[in-house]
Amino acid sequence: MAQPVIIGPSILSADFLRLGEQLTELEAAGADYIHFDVMDGAFVPNISVGLPVLEATRRGTSLPIDVHLMIVNPDAWVEAFADAGADSVTFHIEATPHAHRVAQTIRAKGKGVGIAINPSTPLAAVAEMLPFVDQVLVMTINPGFGGQTLINEMLGKITRMREMMDRINPSCRLQVDGGVNDQTIGKVVAAGACSIVAGSYTFNPSRTIAESIAALRAGYQ
Numbered sequence: 001m002a003q004p005v006i007i008g009p010s011i012l013s014a015d016f017l018r019l020g021e022q023l024t025e026l027e028a029a030g031a032d033y034i035h036f037d038v039m040d041g042a043f044v045p046n047i048s049v050g051l052p053v054l055e056a057t058r059r060g061t062s063l064p065i066d067v068h069l070m071i072v073n074p075d076a077w078v079e080a081f082a083d084a085g086a087d088s089v090t091f092h093i094e095a096t097p098h099a100h101r102v103a104q105t106i107r108a109k110g111k112g113v114g115i116a117i118n119p120s121t122p123l124a125a126v127a128e129m130l131p132f133v134d135q136v137l138v139m140t141i142n143p144g145f146g147g148q149t150l151i152n153e154m155l156g157k158i159t160r161m162r163e164m165m166d167r168i169n170p171s172c173r174l175q176v177d178g179g180v181n182d183q184t185i186g187k188v189v190a191a192g193a194c195s196i197v198a199g200s201y202t203f204n205p206s207r208t209i210a211e212s213i214a215a216l217r218a219g220y221q
Contacts, residue, residue, distance in 0.1 A: 006033065009026055025210070131168060137197075152187075
């Protein structure tokens with residue numbers, strides 16, 4: 001049976017001067033979770049937010065917080081992010097040779113475990129980890145910056161990932177991040193994704209957050 005589609009706005013695109021207010025707007029608009037992107041300027045060519053902002057976000061919302069670590073050496077940081085307020089922690093398969101140990105560390109903190117895969121990384125790289133995770137994040141852009149265009153060739157990868165997950169761990173969620181808007185969300189859901197990250201589309205000055213989320217819902221229904 002298909003899993004329900006959930007939407008997690010990425011606060012990477014939020015107005016940080018108004019973060020608390022926008023978190024309240026996200027809850028009122030029916031967002032399912034908060035996606036929290038962490039970038040270190042090494043694994044990806046950008047630096048974003050860290051532990052103090054996560055702690056503030058935790059105080060500002062009752063929604064689940066899904067932390068996406070785009071950092072080298074996630075082994076050293078997953079416990080700190082778990083303690084700072086994450087409900088789930090996703091790390092990149094490309095960032096560590098010890099993915100199983102990292103997953104065990106996250107699980108021991110009582111948090112959901114996610115593993116992410118970049119556009120150029122083959123699906124086989126995460127196959128052995130599927131029994132140990134709750135979520136696989138297929139990047140549909142090259143991570144590092146918001147506002148990019150979805151790489152259409154990733155749609156087939158999403159479908160192949162879902163087929164592999166159905167064989168090995170059917171309850172695992174398939175998350176997609178990158179270039180999702182009201183025109184592309186239907187494509188990624190049809191391809192097999194059930195957890196949708198949307199940042200720059202959600203936080204757009206031309207419309208309210210509620211209007212953005214409503215348009216995303218309409219895009220796949």
